Every structure is written in structure tokens, then in C-alpha cells.
Ligand code: KIV
């Protein structure tokens with residue numbers, strides 16, 4: 001069976017989602033998980049875009065084994081140099097260079113003639129090829145490019161040494177039959193097309209990214225660029241889990257396979273969601289909370305009699321399992337270490353000590369500890385690690401109830417100094433956020449707030465995610481606790497710490 005190469009761009013296009021920025025440590029964690037998931041290639045970042053991106057791509061190239069590590073570069077020699085310097089530490093590396101080919105981009109953005117674009121594309125590919133063998137070229141906005149010109153560019157960059165040519169629907173404008181025809185036309189008209197892998201990269205502005213990618217695959221594309229949970233610019237990219245599960249569930253129809261270990265999908269999706277703060281809608285295909293939930297009685301009856309009546313794939317196939325009770329107050333270091341290994345979590349000795357201490361604190365508050373609780377302890381660490389914490393919550397006291405004015409008294413720590421404040425608002429969260437604002441002497445605009453339980457039971461750990469706006473920029477914060485008000489304050493502080501670091 002022929003294989004479709006899965007190229008993940010969560011760490012590059014995905015990270016371009018507004019408010020989804022990740023620090024280096026978090027990117028490295030996601031990169032390790034993408035390797036466990038079995039992606040063939042992943043784009044680790046855009047090294048020339050910032051020193052932070054360069055640092056993250058270099059670290060990933062040094063540490064992550066398995067997939068090809070790709071870096072993005074504009075079709076400029078200086079970008080290609082920076083990109084190569086970041087990925088050179090990996091034995092399996094790729095430079096992905098791009099230049100727009102649509103009339104609107106060439107005229108208004110690049111201010112270049114088609115011939116100049118063609119020359120620059122060829123020069124960039126040749127230059128990248130002088131650095132490394134594996135070179136990908138993308139004619140940006142290919143779906144709106146003029147057909148003859150696109151064919152000329154594809155032929156020329158393959159002659160120049162591109163091993164993969166990626167056809168992006170940059171603005172998510174295409175319709176599946178039309179996009180499929182575009183790929184078929186390239187195969188019919190570009191004489192050297194079989195010397196490169198043809199890839200696609202579809203955006204989801206009309207909700208058609210997955211359908212367009214699959215239409216391309218049916219017409220010969222053998223690489224799909226996609227992201228976990230469909231993250232990406234604006235409405236996002238084609239979702240990796242949807243592409244992969246579609247090819248797997250309809251194997252007989254497509255007669256194509258992927259190298260993805262599908263049982264890692266759920267874990268990868270949760271990790272990306274909690275580190276980026278991009279919440280997954282409950283009815284999202286494959287990884288939404290309701291994707292395998294059967295509400296109607298008639299459906300439940302059918303599924304109990306035989307799951308295939310209403311389930312076209314099993315929850316187990318994406319790695320979903322019933323919450324398992326794992327540890328409790330009396331579990332020791334050995335049991336905790338064994339559980340981390342089972343969950344595929346790698347920690348340094350220092351991180352292990354911190355996580356074990358947090359686990360013991362949680363076990364004092366909560367009788368039963370589930371896999372999800374352990375994962376949340378680790379994610380909590382990750383969402384703040386690698387960054388200096390400015391303010392930390394020392395303690396909180398709330399009085400609130402029917403018919404009384406809520407009051408929050410908060411004590412924060414910064415270095416070895418403590419600060420306290422009291423405030424009253426229209427509820428316990430509002431009061432505590434006002435108390436925090438008093439201490440920090442700044443006002444932040446809260447634009448999004450959500451709280452959900454991580455595991456099961458009334459004593460479950462609550463996870464709060466917030467977004468706030470400060471001077472036109474969005475900052476994400478996450479906090480967990482068995483007390484949802486405490487979780488909410490931690491989330492608020494985690495976002496404020498990011499603002500203050502900036
Ligand atoms: O959407 C797009 O065109 C891109 C390119 C850089 C491939 O992200």
C-alpha cells in the first residue's frame with residue numbers, strides 16, 4: 001500500500017494562531033510527542049523570524065530523533081542561512097522555502113514580476129540545496145495562482161533540486177473538486193513532476209481544509225501538511241487527526257496508509273491544547289469530548305448491542321481509555337515513577353522531585369489520583385517552566401454566598417517579598433482578580449475564561465484557562481487546583497507573568 005507522508009506544522013503554522021505562542025521548553029515537549037506520534041516530518045519553526053524561534057528549532061534539532069526536522073525560510077539567502085544553522089544539528093533535516101506566485105501577492109505584496117519570482121524561487125532552491133539534500137519549495141497562494149505560471153514554477157524548482165513541492169491553499173479559498181483538479185493538472189502538465197513528492201497545505205477558512213487535502217491525495221499528492229487540532233493562521237490548517245483517521249477508517253476507499261501511531265492522537269491533542277490554551281470544541285471530529293459520546297437512547301442501545309452500529313472507529317484507536325484510578329496518598333516514588341513511564345512522560349531528576357512533591361500535595365487533598373491528574377501536574381509545570389515566575393499565589397481567602405457581597409483576600413509572592421490585598425467584586429473570581437490587579441497596580445482586560453474538570457468525581461482537579469488583553473496583545477494563562485477559584489487565580493497570574501516578562 002502506498003504511503004502518505006504526514007508533515008506536521010503545529011509548531012510553525014499552528015503556533016501562528018493568535019494567542020497560541022509557546023516557549024522553547026513547551027515546543028520541545030510537543031516535538032517529542034510528535035515523534036512518539038510517528039509523524040514523518042515536522043516543521044519546528046521559522047528560525048529567521050525571531051531569536052526565540054531560532055533557539056527552539058536548534059534545540060529541537062539537537063534533541064528530537066525520529067522525524068525529519070524542517071525549518072521554514074523565505075526565498076532569501078539570509079533566511080536560508082539562518083534556517084540551516086538552526087536545523088544543522090539534526091541528521092534528518094529539511095529546508096522549506098517559499099515565495100508567493102499568485103498575481104495578487106506578486107503585485108501587491110512582493111512587487112515583483114512573474115519572471116523575477118521564478119528567478120528568485122530557483123535561486124532559493126539551488127542555494128538551499130547547496131546546504132542540504134532535502135529541500136521543499138512552496139509557491140505560496142498556489143490555489144489562486146495562474147495555472148501556466150504555476151506549472152512553470154513547479155517544473156523549474158524541481159529542476160533546481162526541490163525534493164518536495166508543496167501546493168498551498170494559503171487563504172482557504174478552494175473547493176475540493178477544484179483543488180483535486182489542480183493537483184491532477186500539475187501531474188498531467190509538469191514533465192519532471194515524478195522527481196519530487198507533491199505535497200498540499202490547506203487552510204480552513206471555508207471549513208474545507210481536510211476535504212481539499214483528501215481530494216489532492218486522491219489525485220496523486222503524497223504529502224499532507226497538517227496540524228494537531230487543526231491549529232493555524234485564522235481558521236487553521238487541515239487537522240492531522242482528521243486526515244489520518246479518515247485514511248485509516250476508509251482504507252479500502254483510499255488504499256493508502258500513514259505511519260501514524262493513532263493511539264497517540266488523544267494524548268497529543270490534549271498536550272497541544274493545554275500548552276497553547278486553544279480549547280477543543282466538544283463536537284470536534286476525532287478529539288472533541290463528544291466525538292465518541294452517544295446521547296440518544298436509540299444510539300446508546302445500538303452501541304451496547306454492537307459498537308459498529310454507530311461507531312465507525314473505536315475510542316481506543318485514538319488512545320482514549322476509561323479514566324484509570326492510579327495512585328493515592330500512600331503511593332511512593334517508585335509507583336509514581338512507574339506511572340510516569342507508562343504515560344510516556346520524561347522528566348529530569350529536578351523536574352521529577354518537583355512533580356512528586358506536587359503529586360503528594362494533591363494526594364493529601366484528593367483521595368483518588370487518575371492518569372489525567374498526573375498529566376495535569378506535569379502540564380502545569382510545563383506551562384510555566386523555562387520562564388521566570390514573577391508573581392506566585394501564596395494564599396487566598398474568599399467569603400461569598402447568597403445575598404452577601406463576595407470578598408477576596410489574596411497574598412502573592414514575588415521573590416522573597418509578599419504582597420496582600422483585599423477586594424470585592426460581583427463574584428469570587430471577579431473579587432480575586434480585582435485583588436490581584438490592586439497588588440500589581442495594573443488593569444488587564446479579561447477576554448476569555450473557562451474552567452473544566454480534568455478527571456472524574458466531585459473532588460476532581462479543575463483546570464482554568466484564561467486569555468487577557470494587554471495593549472492590544474493576547475496572553476494565555478492556565479492554572480489547576482482542586483479549588484476552582486485557586487485555579488482561576490493561578491491562570492490569571494500565569495498570563496500576567498507573561499505580560500510582565502514581555
Ligand atoms: O499557508 C501557506 O501558504 C504557508 C506557506 C509558508 C507554506 O504557510
Ligand code: ZN
Pocket residue numbers: 013168170201203233
Ligand atoms: Zn499556512
